[in-house]
Amino acid sequence: MNEIKLFCPASVANVSCGFDILGICLENVGDEMIIRKTNNPGVKITKIKGDNLPFENKKNVAGISAMTLVKEKNIPFGFEIEIYKGIASGSGIGSSAASSAGAVFGINKLLGSPFTKNELIKFAMEGEKLASGTLHADNVAPIILGGFTLIRCSKTLDIINLPTPKDLFITIVHPKIELKTSDSRSVLKQKVPLQKTIQQSANLASLVSGLYTNDYKLISRSLVDVIIEPSRSALIPAFDELKYAAKKKGSLGSGISGSGPSMFALSKGEKIAKNVSAEMGKVLEPLDVEYETFISKINTEGIKIIS
Amino acid sequence: MNEIKLFCPASVANVSCGFDILGICLENVGDEMIIRKTNNPGVKITKIKGDNLPFENKKNVAGISAMTLVKEKNIPFGFEIEIYKGIASGSGIGSSAASSAGAVFGINKLLGSPFTKNELIKFAMEGEKLASGTLHADNVAPIILGGFTLIRCSKTLDIINLPTPKDLFITIVHPKIELKTSDSRSVLKQKVPLQKTIQQSANLASLVSGLYTNDYKLISRSLVDVIIEPSRSALIPAFDELKYAAKKKGSLGSGISGSGPSMFALSKGEKIAKNVSAEMGKVLEPLDVEYETFISKINTEGIKIIS
Numbered sequence: 001m002n003e004i005k006l007f008c009p010a011s012v013a014n015v016s017c018g019f020d021i022l023g024i025c026l027e028n029v030g031d032e033m034i035i036r037k038t039n040n041p042g043v044k045i046t047k048i049k050g051d052n053l054p055f056e057n058k059k060n061v062a063g064i065s066a067m068t069l070v071k072e073k074n075i076p077f078g079f080e081i082e083i084y085k086g087i088a089s090g091s092g093i094g095s096s097a098a099s100s101a102g103a104v105f106g107i108n109k110l111l112g113s114p115f116t117k118n119e120l121i122k123f124a125m126e127g128e129k130l131a132s133g134t135l136h137a138d139n140v141a142p143i144i145l146g147g148f149t150l151i152r153c154s155k156t157l158d159i160i161n162l163p164t165p166k167d168l169f170i171t172i173v174h175p176k177i178e179l180k181t182s183d184s185r186s187v188l189k190q191k192v193p194l195q196k197t198i199q200q201s202a203n204l205a206s207l208v209s210g211l212y213t214n215d216y217k218l219i220s221r222s223l224v225d226v227i228i229e230p231s232r233s234a235l236i237p238a239f240d241e242l243k244y245a246a247k248k249k250g251s252l253g254s255g256i257s258g259s260g261p262s263m264f265a266l267s268k269g270e271k272i273a274k275n276v277s278a279e280m281g282k283v284l285e286p287l288d289v290e291y292e293t294f295i296s297k298i299n300t301e302g303i304k305i306i307s
Numbered sequence: 308m309n310e311i312k313l314f315c316p317a318s319v320a321n322v323s324c325g326f327d328i329l330g331i332c333l334e335n336v337g338d339e340m341i342i343r344k345t346n347n348p349g350v351k352i353t354k355i356k357g358d359n360l361p362f363e364n365k366k367n368v369a370g371i372s373a374m375t376l377v378k379e380k381n382i383p384f385g386f387e388i389e390i391y392k393g394i395a396s397g398s399g400i401g402s403s404a405a406s407s408a409g410a411v412f413g414i415n416k417l418l419g420s421p422f423t424k425n426e427l428i429k430f431a432m433e434g435e436k437l438a439s440g441t442l443h444a445d446n447v448a449p450i451i452l453g454g455f456t457l458i459r460c461s462k463t464l465d466i467i468n469l470p471t472p473k474d475l476f477i478t479i480v481h482p483k484i485e486l487k488t489s490d491s492r493s494v495l496k497q498k499v500p501l502q503k504t505i506q507q508s509a510n511l512a513s514l515v516s517g518l519y520t521n522d523y524k525l526i527s528r529s530l531v532d533v534i535i536e537p538s539r540s541a542l543i544p545a546f547d548e549l550k551y552a553a554k555k556k557g558s559l560g561s562g563i564s565g566s567g568p569s570m571f572a573l574s575k576g577e578k579i580a581k582n583v584s585a586e587m588g589k590v591l592e593p594l595d596v597e598y599e600t601f602i603s604k605i606n607t608e609g610i611k612i613i614s
Contacts, residue, residue: 021509152513153506158528160516191498197534199460201508202328205515206459209467212519221465227504 003036004109005306008102009299010087011094012170012264013138015148016223016255017203023142023149024264026170027299031098032306033062034082035106041078043067043103050085051095061096061127062103069104069123073114079107091174092258097139100127105144105303117144118157125154132181139258146302148211164298165214169273171251173280174262175237176290184259187231196226216252216268223253223266236260238283245279270295310343311416312613315409316606317394318401319477319571320445322455323530323562324510330449330456331571333477334606338405339613340369341389342413348385350374350410357392358402368403368434369410376411376430380421386414398481399565404446407434412451412610424451425464432461439488446565453609455518471605472521476580478558480587481569482544483597491566494538503533523559523575530560530573543567545590552586577602 009030015022031050038044043066045055057063062081070079081103087095104123108115115123124140141149141159148162192200203222210218233239236256246254246265250272254265265280267273277293284291316337322329338357345351350373352362364370369388377386388410394402411430415422422430431447448456448466455469499507510529517525540546543563553561553572557579561572572587574580584600591598 017508018512020505021512150509150512150516152509152525152529158513160513160525162516188501190501192501192504194495194497194499194534197499197504197507198327200504201324201511202457202459204508205325205328205457205511206465206467208512208515209457209469209519212516218459218467222459227501 001110003034004106006033006035006102006106007304007306008033008098009143009303011097011139011142012172012257013094014228014256014258015264016225016253017200017207018150019225019228020136020138021151021204023138023151024170025142025146025299025302026093026172027297029087029093029172029294029296031086031102032084033099033102033106035103035110036080037110038078038080041075043070043079043081045083046080047082048085049083051089053083053085053089061131062099064130065100065124065127066103066107068126069107069115073111075111079110088174090178092179092256092260092262093172093174094139094143094258096127096131097124097143100124101140101143102303103127109305118159120144121157121159142302144302147298147300150208162208162211164300165211165216165219167216167268168298169267169270170296170298171246171265171267171273171277171280172257172262172294172296173242173277173284174292175284176292177237177261179235179259179261181259183235184232187235188228189231192227199226219266220252223255225255229255232256232260236263237287237289241283242280245283246276249275249279251276308417310341311413313340313342313409313413314611314613315340315405316450316610318404318446318449319479319564320401321535321563321565322571323532323560324507324514325457326532326535327443327445328458328511330445331477332449332453332606332609333400333479334604336394336400336479336601336603338393338409339391340406340409340413342410342417343387344417345385345387348382350377350386350388352390353387354389355392356390358396360390360392360396368438369406371437372407372431372434373410373414375433376414376422380418382418386417395481397485399486399563399567399569400479400481401446401450401565403434403438404431404450407431408447408450409610416612425466427451428464428466449609451609454605454607457515469515469518471607472518472523472526474523474575475605476574476577477603477605478553478572478574478580478584478587479564479569479601479603480549480584480591481599482591483599484544484568486542486566486568488566490542491539494542495535496538499534506533526573527559530562532562536562539563539567543570544594544596548590549587552590553583556582556586558583
């Protein structure tokens with residue numbers, strides 16, 4: 001195999017009570033990438049469509065992730081990368097992670113899969129570090145492993161693939177505003193009241209139980225974030241109204257995707273997910289905010305090989 | 308049925324990363340109770356063996372829990388309660404909860420089970436309130452439901468019965484020192500750094516995953532309490548040495564049972580649980596501290612009817 005074409009899905013990190021822990025992989029929202037072997041050693045990004053991103057390896061998340069992988073092996077050839085962005089950067093649904101994960105996934109395939117999935121996550125986290133300043137795995141892990149992923153420890157990469165109830169659908173509403181990562185970070189309170197810590201833990205543990213038992217009602221009761229959302233919601237236009245709209249139309253729960261500005265809502269069944277999307281759209285329609293919405297199944301496979 | 312004899316098991320609350328959330332029911336450590344119908348309406352405690360406890364309903368956890376239940380129904384007869392304590396009060400393995408839960412469980416049976424298990428938990432929590440000042444369910448829930456219980460919300464009594472991997476054994480080491488609840492409480496820090504909140508949540512969620520998948524290694528990695536234990540461990544004699552002893556002999560993890568002074572260790576298989584018990588005993592042997600140890604399977608049934 002000398003060339004591979006990939007679908008690199010979007011993902012939702014910081015899922016409600018699972019801030020910095022829980023991520024979800026999406027099915028039909030994502031980028032495409034082509035990676036091909038070349039005679040020139042190293043990595044070269046040759047094409048970027050759909051976004052205005054740097055071609056220099058050190059400044060591009062795909063480039064830096066790919067370089068980190070390539071340095072681990074003595075490879076007598078090199079790789080060209082073409083990136084076709086479908087995920088807007090800064091949208092909060094893992095745009096940088098899709099590129100980072102896609103690059104290392106594709107090169108690994110072209111090399112005959114010498115690296116484990118956990119090693120690929122480690123390489124892709126270098127791209128995340130370039131994008132956000134921190135080595136976090138809660139977008140790249142679901143993209144590479146698929147489904148719901150639980151990061152027990154991001155230092156040791158102790159990551160658990162949770163089961164996905166088959167009727168779960170996700171609605172994404174992306175208000176096209178610029179939200180600086182530094183702002184999303186600066187609003188976070190660094191100390192949490194003990195009672196809220198307990199509540200949040202209990203919700204996350206119950207959510208995990210609900211995923212194992214296909215208990216949609218329990219999933220719904222558990223999708224409550226008492227720590228991060230109260231601080232960050234002020235940065236999202238019409239947050240309370242969007243959340244109310246999702247609830248009104250029967251979603252199981254909703255929250256901020258990643259560090260925003262996108263919001264996600266989980267629903268049982270595609271029909272509810274569509275109604276939720278329409279109702280959330282109605283909230284943004286009269287405002288002076290451009291937006292887009294997506295509906296997706298949960299992608300239990302992760303990155304897909306197109307050809 | 309006019310009389311019922313019960314085995315009311317001990318329990319471990321505050322299981323490691325599950326402070327105020329996770330409880331476990333023990334198999335072969337507990338009290339016995341006899342409850343019988345009498346012609347005199349109301350509740351009367353007629354015998355208490357094994358401990359020096361008040362007979363007056365309002366001052367006895369079994370009495371107050373039983374009264375709370377009885378007041379809910381118009382019952383033309385009454386109940387006598389005999390309590391044979393096997394669990395030392397103040398040991399940290401749910402002595403008050405066993406009596407509270409036993410009383411309401413037995414009376415409910417004699418009434419033909421008009422109340423649900425969740426209602427029984429609610430009544431038994433009145434005993435817990437008398438004993439500790441707060442309405443907490445993390446001992447009475449595992450006693451009534453059996454196995455591992457997860458309290459998502461103690462206000463709405465949203466309680467989840469988690470699966471119990473069949474080779475799990477528990478070691479209890481009870482150093483016979485007096486530990487005041489007020490001291491156990493006063494050492495707790497009321498604000499938790501955000502990073503520790505995340506770590507604790509991730510561990511609890513992973514522990515739940517390990518219980519569903521019988522993943523003993525994951526259970527072991529997840530049995531880490533970064534919030535409560537660092538504050539409370541100073542109240543337990545030779546805590547670090549006891550924890551080291553448990554680890555050295557292959558336990559999956561250990562921690563403070565309830566608010567102490569007992570410690571628990573979870574192990575895969577009875578043999579390891581016994582070795583852990585012996586090694587922890589060796590730590591306390593040279594100290595001027597009386598102690599007792601128990602080994603138990605996890606009791607997935609809860610309170611048992613003896614006759």
